[in-house]
Amino acid sequence: MDKDHHPAPNPALSNGVVSTIAARIDFFIGCFESFVLATAVLLMAANTIANVIGRFVFHSSLFFSEEVNRILIVMITFAGIGYAARHGRHIRMSAIYDALGWRVRKVMMIFITLFSALIMLVLCYFSIQYISKVATSGRILPALQIPVYWIYLWVPVGFFITAVQYLLTALKNLTQKDIYLSVSVLEGYEDSETEV
Amino acid sequence: MAGIIFLVMIVLLLLGFPMMIPLIVGAIVGFYEIFHGIGKMDFMVQQFMAGIRPASLIAVPMFIFAADIMTRGQSAGRLIEMVMRFIGHIKGGLAVSTATACTLFGAVSGSTQATVVAVGSPLRPRMLKAGYKDSFILALIINASDIAFLIPPSIGMIIYGVVSNTSISELFIAGIGPGLLILVLFSIYSVIYAYVYDVPVEPKASWSERLVAVRKAIWPLGFPVIIVGGIYGGVFSPTEAAAVCVLYALVLEVIVFRSLSLEDIYKTAKSTGLITGVVFILVAAGAAFSWVISFARIPQELLETVGVADMSQIGVLFVISISFFIGCMFVDPIVVILVLVPVFAPVVQSVGLDPVLVGTIITLQVAIGSATPPFGCDIFTAIAVFRKPYADVVRGTPPFVLILLCVAVLLIFFPQIALFFRDLAFS
Amino acid sequence: LFVTTVVMPMATRADTWRYAFEEAINEVQGVYASKFKEEIEKNSDHEVELYPYGTLGESADIMEQAQAGILQFVDQSPGFTGSLIPEAQVFFVPYLLPTDTKKLNKFFRTSKAIHRDFKKLYAKQGLELLTMFPEGEVAMTTKKPVHSPEDLNEVKFRVMTNPLLVEAYKAFGATPTPLPWGEVYGGLQTNIIQGQENPTSFIESTKLYEVTDNIIYAGHNNFTTAVMANQDFYNGLNKNDRKVIQNAAKTAFEYILTYQEGLEKEALKKIQAARPEIEVIVLSEQERKPFKAAAAQVEEKFIEMTGKSGQKILKQMKADLRGL
Numbered sequence: 001m002d003k004d005h006h007p008a009p010n011p012a013l014s015n016g017v018v019s020t021i022a023a024r025i026d027f028f029i030g031c032f033e034s035f036v037l038a039t040a041v042l043l044m045a046a047n048t049i050a051n052v053i054g055r056f057v058f059h060s061s062l063f064f065s066e067e068v069n070r071i072l073i074v075m076i077t078f079a080g081i082g083y084a085a086r087h088g089r090h091i092r093m094s095a096i097y098d099a100l101g102w103r104v105r106k107v108m109m110i111f112i113t114l115f116s117a118l119i120m121l122v123l124c125y126f127s128i129q130y131i132s133k134v135a136t137s138g139r140i141l142p143a144l145q146i147p148v149y150w151i152y153l154w155v156p157v158g159f160f161i162t163a164v165q166y167l168l169t170a171l172k173n174l175t176q177k178d179i180y181l182s183v184s185v186l187e188g189y190e191d192s193e194t195e196v
Numbered sequence: 197m198a199g200i201i202f203l204v205m206i207v208l209l210l211l212g213f214p215m216m217i218p219l220i221v222g223a224i225v226g227f228y229e230i231f232h233g234i235g236k237m238d239f240m241v242q243q244f245m246a247g248i249r250p251a252s253l254i255a256v257p258m259f260i261f262a263a264d265i266m267t268r269g270q271s272a273g274r275l276i277e278m279v280m281r282f283i284g285h286i287k288g289g290l291a292v293s294t295a296t297a298c299t300l301f302g303a304v305s306g307s308t309q310a311t312v313v314a315v316g317s318p319l320r321p322r323m324l325k326a327g328y329k330d331s332f333i334l335a336l337i338i339n340a341s342d343i344a345f346l347i348p349p350s351i352g353m354i355i356y357g358v359v360s361n362t363s364i365s366e367l368f369i370a371g372i373g374p375g376l377l378i379l380v381l382f383s384i385y386s387v388i389y390a391y392v393y394d395v396p397v398e399p400k401a402s403w404s405e406r407l408v409a410v411r412k413a414i415w416p417l418g419f420p421v422i423i424v425g426g427i428y429g430g431v432f433s434p435t436e437a438a439a440v441c442v443l444y445a446l447v448l449e450v451i452v453f454r455s456l457s458l459e460d461i462y463k464t465a466k467s468t469g470l471i472t473g474v475v476f477i478l479v480a481a482g483a484a485f486s487w488v489i490s491f492a493r494i495p496q497e498l499l500e501t502v503g504v505a506d507m508s509q510i511g512v513l514f515v516i517s518i519s520f521f522i523g524c525m526f527v528d529p530i531v532v533i534l535v536l537v538p539v540f541a542p543v544v545q546s547v548g549l550d551p552v553l554v555g556t557i558i559t560l561q562v563a564i565g566s567a568t569p570p571f572g573c574d575i576f577t578a579i580a581v582f583r584k585p586y587a588d589v590v591r592g593t594p595p596f597v598l599i600l601l602c603v604a605v606l607l608i609f610f611p612q613i614a615l616f617f618r619d620l621a622f623s
Numbered sequence: 624l625f626v627t628t629v630v631m632p633m634a635t636r637a638d639t640w641r642y643a644f645e646e647a648i649n650e651v652q653g654v655y656a657s658k659f660k661e662e663i664e665k666n667s668d669h670e671v672e673l674y675p676y677g678t679l680g681e682s683a684d685i686m687e688q689a690q691a692g693i694l695q696f697v698d699q700s701p702g703f704t705g706s707l708i709p710e711a712q713v714f715f716v717p718y719l720l721p722t723d724t725k726k727l728n729k730f731f732r733t734s735k736a737i738h739r740d741f742k743k744l745y746a747k748q749g750l751e752l753l754t755m756f757p758e759g760e761v762a763m764t765t766k767k768p769v770h771s772p773e774d775l776n777e778v779k780f781r782v783m784t785n786p787l788l789v790e791a792y793k794a795f796g797a798t799p800t801p802l803p804w805g806e807v808y809g810g811l812q813t814n815i816i817q818g819q820e821n822p823t824s825f826i827e828s829t830k831l832y833e834v835t836d837n838i839i840y841a842g843h844n845n846f847t848t849a850v851m852a853n854q855d856f857y858n859g860l861n862k863n864d865r866k867v868i869q870n871a872a873k874t875a876f877e878y879i880l881t882y883q884e885g886l887e888k889e890a891l892k893k894i895q896a897a898r899p900e901i902e903v904i905v906l907s908e909q910e911r912k913p914f915k916a917a918a919a920q921v922e923e924k925f926i927e928m929t930g931k932s933g934q935k936i937l938k939q940m941k942a943d944l945r946g947l
């Protein structure tokens with residue numbers, strides 16, 4: 001079962017022309033994120049295997065292999081956090097929260113998502129600041145000979161997308177009757193057979 | 197400062213915030229206090245990057261990917277069915293096999309997180325089917341995976357050896373005794389559990405049935421050959437072994453068994469990426485938080501107040517155990533070792549403790565701490581992979597942690613558990 | 624922590640300065656840092672906190688922290704500085720530095736390349752170069768004995784991820800294999816790699832001799848490291864404090880040279896005691912010839928990578944060395 005391989009445009013945004021455009025954009029961001037995730041994982045496997053083959057068949061290591069994996073792991077992590085927020089998959093300790101009444105939970109969830117969005121925006125800002133510092137330092141990756149800051153370019157994007165996801169979830173909780181863990185996921189854990 | 201940080205973190209944690217938020221806020225408060233404002237906060241991002249930089253972390257997504265392909269396809273099922281033909285009729289046999297598989301895989305792969313996924317994801321459904329309770333299964337997988345810290349090659353021991361100037365070979369041998377002891381105790385507990393909850397057994401398989409099962413598992417038996425043979429045979433590093441497993445799993449499931457389509461593989465890769473992101477953002481945020489703790493010299497200040505300098509050997513061992521246990525509950529084990537070992541080094545020397553024993557005890561505490569709430573990488577990984585709430589994942593852990601703590605205390609009073617093999621090999 | 628906020632105008636105020644380095648506290652960089660701390664604290668009201676390897680991040684991290692003024696002092700080896708200051712990789716050109724300790728120490732005391740040219744290059748990165756010092760002759764440890772480049776044929780030799788080091792070991796006939804430091808011990812144990820290089824005392828303290836069978840001295844290099852201060856911090860100090868720092872750096876420099884006398888021999892003795900079957904191979908002048916010949920290729924690569932500026936530094940270093 002794979003209900004979000006072709007996810008429907010975001011229902012939280014689906015009234016009005018502007019919202020329709022926003023929903024479209026959000027839909028494409030989701031597709032793009034999942035594409036980045038899958039591709040980066042596949043490339044990581046290919047790169048690591050190529051290094052083994054290089055060493056054993058051609059007697060020479062791919063000296064840039066480690067640096068390529070560094071780039072990929074950053075991409076996976078920071079594409080992953082946005083995608084995980086979209087699907088309500090971030091780890092939380094919900095024992096106390098679950099014991100609270102419906103109304104309190106609703107208010108709490110709005111507060112949690114708004115606060116999380118704020119923190120993600122703050123980190124987005126600081127990551128841009130950090131990247132520009134690394135960029136001006138002129139540091140380069142020793143093997144690939146490309147600027148180090150290239151590795152980090154996905155970081156602010158990931159934080160920003162995650163912030164947007166949390167904001168949309170807050171919006172959804174404000175406008176809808178149920179409690180939403182993310183734009184598309186209702187509170188309470190999914191059936192464990194459901195894949196992402 | 198330490199007080200405020202921990203308070204804020206615990207409150208956010210208990211209120212049900214996504215777990216990265218308490219870690220990040222803890223780091224933000226720390227940076228604010230240390231630098232009197234937000235001026236240097238961009239360095240949090242530097243530490244985020246430092247957290248996910250170690251090349252050995254690559255093994256985690258690779259093993260997740262390989263395990264997921266095997267589980268969605270037929271490889272994992274065939275391997276497990278083969279094992280079941282041999283042990284299915286023994287009470288608690290499946291649980292003991294799972295514990296052993298976790299220990300062996302963890303020992304070889306060097307990554308406890310990878311173990312939770314690679315062994316846990318195929319075996320958990322089978323154990324559920326056999327009638328074990330999920331809380332028991334999850335706790336068994338998490339804790340048995342952590343035995344791997346003690347069995348060589350152990351990255352924790354390598355780091356300890358380098359920082360404390362101790363023979364790594366001796367540490368490796370010293371870890372085996374306590375590691376096996378824990379495995380035996382976990383196995384005993386599993387059998388008792390199976391009897392108490394009367395987990396049903398399967399009828400004993402005939403030798404011809406077993407032969408059929410082995411034949412069906414011939415191809416998938418290549419996985420242990422790749423992992424064990426590849427790593428100990430010097431063909432590749434654990435990280436590379438993980439990637440080669442991905443390739444082998446692809447070949448088996450797509451070409452040999454034809455059980456997965458290329459689209460399935462793409463979906464599996466996506467799911468692997470998501471789980472990796474969920475776990476690694478916590479690793480990254482944890483690194484920023486650790487930096488704050490380390491920079492502000494909080495461990496050093498706390499230990500000064502404890503007055504460890506005037507204690508006896510046993511007292512020092514207890515303080516070391518407790519410090520590492522608490523440290524690893526909140527911070528990445530490697531950082532805890534790097535920060536605390538030099539702090540304890542003078543007192544270890546002055547009371548005349550064997551650094552190999554100290555290293556073994558520290559490694560054991562690191563293992564316990566990594567499987568103990570609130571912050572434990574293996575717990576996070578289990579939550580992310582098995583999609584169970586936090587409380588469910590840790591519900592079954594108390595008996596296991598109790599066993600581990602007993603071994604820790606035993607080790608303090610009977611160091612021979614660790615040193616017997618060492619003395620045998622090095623004298 | 625809070626000491627820095629107490630501003631006492633007109634009086635000398637006691638600050639806490641932070642100093643991070645790339646090794647453990649009992650290794651050469653740690654010993655230097657400890658002496659430096661001792662000197663500062665003896666001659667001023669300031670305090671120095673030491674942060675050994677890994678406690679604040681890796682080499683590149685602590686360097687950035689020093690550039691940003693989070694740390695006041697940092698020890699980074701020029702090899703790691705290569706991505707920031709390419710010219711610093713000159714210390715990886717084999718057989719450039721002398722093997723004779725007296726000559727070597729004199730070079731580090733007097734070299735114009737270090738005290739003038741490199742000082743300027745570091746200043747461009749916001750760093751005040753305080754000192755450079757040698758950390759010991761680099762030895763290779765391998766599984767099979769090595770007497771010539773032929774013996775390194777098909778040996779997967781672990782090097783730091785640095786293009787010049789890779790070039791050097793290619794020229795020596797090996798298969799350079801970049802492997803992260805954390806995987807070196809395990810990699811040697813399981814034979815993924817069959818060799819690595821480091822100063823003897825480091826091989827002793829990190830126990831790498833447990834997983835290799837030969838120690839080879841080819842005299843090809845001496846591991847160099849550099850200590851620097853954040854420049855804004857340094858320039859913001861009064862004359863007296865700057866003098867205290869300069870004196871501490873000098874005293875620690877002389878101290879570390881004395882400390883290292885016999886250190887290598889002692890480390891080798893410890894290794895031999897712990898592992899009597901290990902074979903120590905010191906290459907003869909004749910045996911070194913083909914290795915020395917290979918060095919020319921590395922020098923070319925260095926110039927290709929660093930252009931005119933690198934060429935200038937190399938020329939100055941050679942002039943400094945001739946003048947010894």
Ligand code: NA
Binds near residue numbers: 302303345348
């Ligand atoms: Na292990």
Ligand code: NA
Binds near residue numbers: 567571573
């Ligand atoms: Na923990």
